[in-house]
Amino acid sequence: MNAEIIAVGSELLTPERLDTNSLYLTAQLNALGVEVVAKAVVGDDRARLAEAVRFALARAEIVILTGGLGPTEDDVTRDAVASALDRPLVFRQELLAALEQRFRRLGRQMAPINRRQALLIEGAAALPNHHGTAPGQWLEHAGRVVVLLPGPPPELQPMFADYCLPRLRPLLPPLVIRTRVLRVAGMPESDLDQRISPVYTRYQDPLTTILAAPGDIQIHLRARSASETEAERVLSELSSQLEALLGENVYSRDGAPLEAVIGQLLRARSVTLSVAESCTGGLLGERITSVPGSSDYFAGGFLVYTDRVKTELLGVDPELLRAHTAVSEPAAAAMAEAARARTGSTFALSTTGIAGPGGGTEAAPVGTVFIGVAGPQGCRVHRFRFLGNRDRVRTLAAQNALDLLRRELVEHPGRCRRI
């Protein structure tokens, strides 16, 4: 079966915004063996959208629309699809009641304009929205499936997973698609590809895709088979070869992000972590605490963005900062050791650097970052020079700090030393 995805919203036709919901939906549809044959973006224009829906229905068995289900005048998806299918919109009292209840629970008055969200295309089933006000809609029409989903990803994704997948599966032939995601830190994409491409290019199944983000590479392996056993067999065959070539650079075999892997390692060893952040300014703590349950091992942190607070909050010797500057190996070591001492944590990470655009010097140009890793046996400091803008330098600093801790925990659990 083939699908087309139509993203609705004039903001998606500006130079600033892209439709990214289609990536999530494509992954989900591919996993069912459904191919996405076209995508479209249409503005908030009833007539144009109705035309686009008619055109899509002529070439795809499944048409999924995202966005345009809000309560305002701009939200034209309900109307346009009803018009393309030549069906009326019907007002559903039970949807209004659910909306009113949602607003009451939030202690807010429902604006009359929200009544529009209780309109369903005749014959459609409403798809509950547990994370917003707009219900989705599911409709089978002349051998086609038409689905209307809300635009915000936190609303769209659970709605698709919980209410569309169970409806789609019985319509499709059984095909097993299994994916494995290896994640790699600490090496550039070109080195990685040079090392593993002679292997993965020999395989058409699983198919390999490489996605690179700053400091973080994902290797997606996708197998399509008649049986789960066969899919898992070919995945393991290819995956084990790639893992052997990449060694300890592979940090995750199930797609888990680095902060979750760190969390598992800390928890398994019953040890704790603290941070002292200068150039990352909270990004490291934010990533660590994005993992539910991180209070079990995150012992707290210090945001020490200026020399004064490095001294006042962490007790870093002002003489040391004067002699070496705050962006230096001794400063990074003192910060990590102080965070560890003040929180009583087993390990501590520190970051200090020049994120830019200003502040670079000859000795420490923009992008220079020192990362300290303190543990029971002492502290190591690593110096980096990252290229790119402020955001990229901060992202790379946080990613490398977490990766250094991971290597410490995995490789040398008892071999920390003072450098």
Next chain:
Amino acid sequence: MNAEIIAVGSELLTPERLDTNSLYLTAQLNALGVEVVAKAVVGDDRARLAEAVRFALARAEIVILTGGLGPTEDDVTRDAVASALDRPLVFRQELLAALEQRFRRLGRQMAPINRRQALLIEGAAALPNHHGTAPGQWLEHAGRVVVLLPGPPPELQPMFADYCLPRLRPLLPPLVIRTRVLRVAGMPESDLDQRISPVYTRYQDPLTTILAAPGDIQIHLRARSASETEAERVLSELSSQLEALLGENVYSRDGAPLEAVIGQLLRARSVTLSVAESCTGGLLGERITSVPGSSDYFAGGFLVYTDRVKTELLGVDPELLRAHTAVSEPAAAAMAEAARARTGSTFALSTTGIAGPGGGTEAAPVGTVFIGVAGPQGCRVHRFRFLGNRDRVRTLAAQNALDLLRRELVEHPGRCRRI
């Protein structure tokens, strides 16, 4: 005039890739007064692409195709457009000569397959490609403009700038496009729309688009006029009415994010800020320090994720935490006041709450967040109940904390009080 952009390539229909050329093209077209009314992505399929081109020609005066001009079997754009326009492809000896010369200059042998890149749609002008092998094509057909561009951005962008813009300009009336972006915090989208839609719907020019993210709404106003003065006049006319209706909820009139606005306010008043983050775990600091130069006013912060560190790092009375729990008004107040005292900052923000998915209680269900704002005249604590997943609760907590500080700085610079 209206345009549609069609990106060609099966790789753009996978879960990993997006068409980004359309962003560049949209910016260029908008600057000429051309609106992009639809975008499409089609795979490497001759028949489907020909259909998509016919559909686009029926609704847009300018149709731009990107990609699919390479030398391989998969590269179907030339064929598909020729078929959609019912014109033959003609072989052009001078294009072949240019290709052969390019290969010679690179010291490489041209593969016979590259001859295909010397095929032009009858009536088309070839657009030189100084950065790759595929020439582009420009064609005027039945009052429409059809442009074929290569997919790689380093080839597409100079080709469009050097060879398409000069051809487009004479076809278009002189038109000035100006945009203004108002940003709003502290009110839900539906309330905002109810308040301002009676005004903005009266205007076709400027055109209003509303973009909502958690706790943050952007109102884009876009004016198209014959002169800059006229564009600015209508923008100011509509903008001032919307600002009057939204009052102090408008935090930015130039699109600047909340953390940058806060930064300007703090800097203008020569005051400083510190944070004590529990449920946001660093997100607040990360946002504040994402602004270059924030070390001028960010006095540092504490990541106090557990009761123990609230006591040890901030000196919050353990009795207070036992009596009220850490997710309480007194805890938020104590945290903000301690951060202010320990860093010597003028203001301090604190967050403490249940981000979920676990940890909710009857008294403080998941999503409950207390935000403290401490300043020279005392401290106020605000209680919120946010809906959504962990990520959304944390985002809303950080956004509201920054917004509360903004209101304190703007509205009541000298009227802080203890609640």
